[in-house]
Amino acid sequence: MMDPEVTQMKDTRSPVKAMYLYNFATLIDWPSDYRKGNFVIGVYGNKEGVYDNLKSKFEGKDIGSQEIVVKNFTSASQISKAHILYVTPRSSAQVGSLNTQFKGKSTLIVSEKSGYLSKGAAINFVVKGTSQKFEINKGNAKKHKLVIADRLLKLASNVVE
Amino acid sequence: MRVIKNILVLLVVFMAYSSYGQKYTTKAYSLYQEKNYTEAQIWADSAIVSNERFNSQLWQLRGLIYRKLEQTDNKREYREIAIESFVQARTLDEEGKHKDKIDGYLKNTIIRYYNGAVTSLEEKDLEGAEVSYKQYKEKQIKYVDSTADFKESDIQFYTALGSEYLKLVSTLQGEEKTKQTAKGVHFFEKVLQLNSNLFGPNLNVGVMYYNNGADLLMNMDPLTPLEEIPIIEEKAQGYFKKALPFLLEAHRLDKARTDVVEALTGCYYGLQDDANYDKYQKILDEKNLPTLLEKHAADPKNIEVVSELVRIYSTTFEDDEKYKKYAEILNKLEE
Numbered sequence A: 001m002m003d004p005e006v007t008q009m010k011d012t013r014s015p016v017k018a019m020y021l022y023n024f025a026t027l028i029d030w031p032s033d034y035r036k037g038n039f040v041i042g043v044y045g046n047k048e049g050v051y052d053n054l055k056s057k058f059e060g061k062d063i064g065s066q067e068i069v070v071k072n073f074t075s076a077s078q079i080s081k082a083h084i085l086y087v088t089p090r091s092s093a094q095v096g097s098l099n100t101q102f103k104g105k106s107t108l109i110v111s112e113k114s115g116y117l118s119k120g121a122a123i124n125f126v127v128k129g130t131s132q133k134f135e136i137n138k139g140n141a142k143k144h145k146l147v148i149a150d151r152l153l154k155l156a157s158n159v160v161e
Numbered sequence B: 001m002r003v004i005k006n007i008l009v010l011l012v013v014f015m016a017y018s019s020y021g022q023k024y025t026t027k028a029y030s031l032y033q034e035k036n037y038t039e040a041q042i043w044a045d046s047a048i049v050s051n052e053r054f055n056s057q058l059w060q061l062r063g064l065i066y067r068k069l070e071q072t073d074n075k076r077e078y079r080e081i082a083i084e085s086f087v088q089a090r091t092l093d094e095e096g097k098h099k100d101k102i103d104g105y106l107k108n109t110i111i112r113y114y115n116g117a118v119t120s121l122e123e124k125d126l127e128g129a130e131v132s133y134k135q136y137k138e139k140q141i142k143y144v145d146s147t148a149d150f151k152e153s154d155i156q157f158y159t160a161l162g163s164e165y166l167k168l169v170s171t172l173q174g175e176e177k178t179k180q181t182a183k184g185v186h187f188f189e190k191v192l193q194l195n196s197n198l199f200g201p202n203l204n205v206g207v208m209y210y211n212n213g214a215d216l217l218m219n220m221d222p223l224t225p226l227e228e229i230p231i232i233e234e235k236a237q238g239y240f241k242k243a244l245p246f247l248l249e250a251h252r253l254d255k256a257r258t259d260v261v262e263a264l265t266g267c268y269y270g271l272q273d274d275a276n277y278d279k280y281q282k283i284l285d286e287k288n289l290p291t292l293l294e295k296h297a298a299d300p301k302n303i304e305v306v307s308e309l310v311r312i313y314s315t316t317f318e319d320d321e322k323y324k325k326y327a328e329i330l331n332k333l334e335e
Helices: A014-027 A049-057 A089-101 A140-144 A150-155 B023-035 B037-047 B058-073 B078-091 B097-123 B126-145 B151-169 B172-193 B198-216 B230-254 B256-269 B274-298 B303-314 B320-334
Strands: A039-044 A068-074 A083-089 A108-111 A123-128 A132-135 A156-158
Touching: A014 A039, A014 A049, A014 A108, A014 A123, A014 A132, A014 A150, A014 B058, A014 B198, A039 A049, A049 A068, A083 A089, A089 A108, A089 B037, A089 B078, A132 A140, A132 A150, A140 A156, A140 B023, B023 B037, B037 B058, B058 B078, B058 B097, B078 B097, B078 B126, B097 B126, B097 B151, B126 B151, B126 B256, B151 B172, B151 B198, B151 B256, B172 B198, B198 B230, B198 B256, B230 B320, B274 B303, B303 B320
Parallel strands: A039 A068, A039 A083, A083 A108, A108 A123, A132 A156
Antiparallel strands: A123 A132
């Protein structure tokens, strides 16, 4: 009998998160000065599954008239401009300082650690039961002049005003 | 799978037909000996509508002729006629003088369905293989042994058939993959109903389900609408849940098999069950770490190996110093 085709374990969580990040890009309004040039989705922390998925599936696609570019940052100084900045769980401790760095700028900070909405992230990935969900802090989004569509708010597991 | 393709040497010892005044049979036999099977068929078919039809040996001969014709003309219906002829020969052999010989003819003709099933498997005609195997069993029960036990044969055949589906699904995508996976799973489950303690079928069913779930997530259409993402996730997790009991059983049967642990790790990861994911990932990492370190020493530029070391030292065996070391190496390699 043949051995089955196993399967180095596949990173099945990252495609879901990458898909949500792309949907965030389509369902959030950025101010007019962010609607020019490339649409930058940054991954802060080590390159890993989410970065790979974003790069392979979404780079080159359009958000309005802007082309998506996916970048990896390992230090805050590397980031000049980003529309979305996904901070990997291991780098979550940097969310506070990144929030300060991007004060007044329209960067959507997305974290993945319990309680990080209160540390400046506008969206935080959480697991509810066995599902990948996200929670939203509207106030944090507003501080960055970002307008979140109702469609996105409806699907959030928790919305903080 | 053991292939039973040994056809017994046929010893056809016909009596002196002429003494019975059986001219059609005699002519048919003579042509059979000359290997002129097409002509022999005509004479044998004439014999069975004559007074000679009450002779068991005529029907034996007719069966043999049709069996030869099946091979030369490649006509499956001739096999049926051969079987019917042997059955008629047995009916007419009231004293059982030719019983062993006729039973041998029947067995060796019916086994052709089994051989056909094996050939179909080799030719990747999986549905044809299943049909042939069912025919083999039906005829074996009907004509040879009504109490025949097919347990071992079923285990062998359906395991082989399931394995062929497993090979097939690895080349497919989307709905077709799901459809063929269901067939493969069906055959392995059939085997497990006969013997639930078999490692291979348990592993294969588990892996087929796991791969189905993983494929759903890995191959999601980038333009999937927001609302459909949780639906796809749930569907994928349904497959992971189905995979688990089979993989756990395979793990119970053979704890040393890394591929089972990999599949279990994948299932729990997909189910967001971090406690169990960590448990099986640790088993894997304990096993793989020495090899990874050896590989890194031999090829320090292998990004995949370094990535694994970064993951291991940042999760399973948390070690900040080693994590930083390999993360730094990884960053340089990725620059």
